[in-house]
Amino acid sequence: MNMVFVLQWLQYSQMMIAVLMMLALVALPMAPLWGQNNHAKGNPGEAKSEGAMANGTYLYGQSPQADQLGKEYIVFEVSGDKVVGALYMPRSEFSCFQGEITANELEMTVEDPYNESTHSYAIALEPQSPMADRNGAPETPITLEGYHPLEEISPNDKRMLATCQKEFQ
Numbered sequence: 001m002n003m004v005f006v007l008q009w010l011q012y013s014q015m016m017i018a019v020l021m022m023l024a025l026v027a028l029p030m031a032p033l034w035g036q037n038n039h040a041k042g043n044p045g046e047a048k049s050e051g052a053m054a055n056g057t058y059l060y061g062q063s064p065q066a067d068q069l070g071k072e073y074i075v076f077e078v079s080g081d082k083v084v085g086a087l088y089m090p091r092s093e094f095s096c097f098q099g100e101i102t103a104n105e106l107e108m109t110v111e112d113p114y115n116e117s118t119h120s121y122a123i124a125l126e127p128q129s130p131m132a133d134r135n136g137a138p139e140t141p142i143t144l145e146g147y148h149p150l151e152e153i154s155p156n157d158k159r160m161l162a163t164c165q166k167e168f169q
Contacts, residue, residue, distance in 0.1 A: 021150050053101050053125070058085075059157055060147035062148045066154065073156040074147065077165070083108070084168050086160040096164035101125070106144065110165070 055078050062071040067090045076085025081100045085111065088094035099108035105122045112119065125142050141150060 055079055057153055057161065059150040059153050061150050062143050064148040064150070066150055066152060067132050067142060073150075073157075073160050074144070075153065077161060084161075084165050086157075087163045088160060094164075096167045097121075098164075099167045 021161050035157075037161070038136060052101065057077045059066075059073065059075045061068070061073040063122070066073075066149075069090055072089055074085060074087050076083050078101060081102075082107060083099045083101060084097070086094045086096055093113045095110050095113050097108040097110040101107075104125050106125055107122045108120070110119050110121055113116075
């Protein structure tokens with residue numbers, strides 16, 4: 001096999017994965033979401049308001065297990081209404097995004113890793129029944145449709161998030 005062919009094939013494959021990730025985001029239905037927000041690394045005792053996510057770092061995956069090939073993951077940090085994060089598939093490139101949390105959506109502007117064009121996406125949020133956290137503070141759990149909350153934020157997740165935070169400073 002010719003080495004140039006292999007390199008061209010790898011470059012083409014990476015581009016196709018990025019395109020498929022973008023198409024998957026567009027195809028996400030805006031139906032109600034189910035689950036709990038027990039994966040946030042936010043400030044304990046911080047009150048959460050209806051329709052908003054607590055400040056902190058979040059990790060969701062299409063699989064309940066981390067680092068599964070062919071599955072999409074989203075790591076992001078919430079600060080007030082503002083969000084910065086990364087969308088990725090394991091062993092592939094990642095796309096940075098910034099956006100905001102509205103009453104019922106995570107609105108994102110995603111940057112294409114190849115040509116730096118941007119695409120707008122929104123994922124519906126649904127607050128669950130309010131409950132008290134361990135400190136007795138009110139908490140309204142929220143999750144993303146089609147994704148499972150993941151507890152462990154890996155060093156690679158942190159690296160991608162830091163890169164995206166620098167990108168949008």
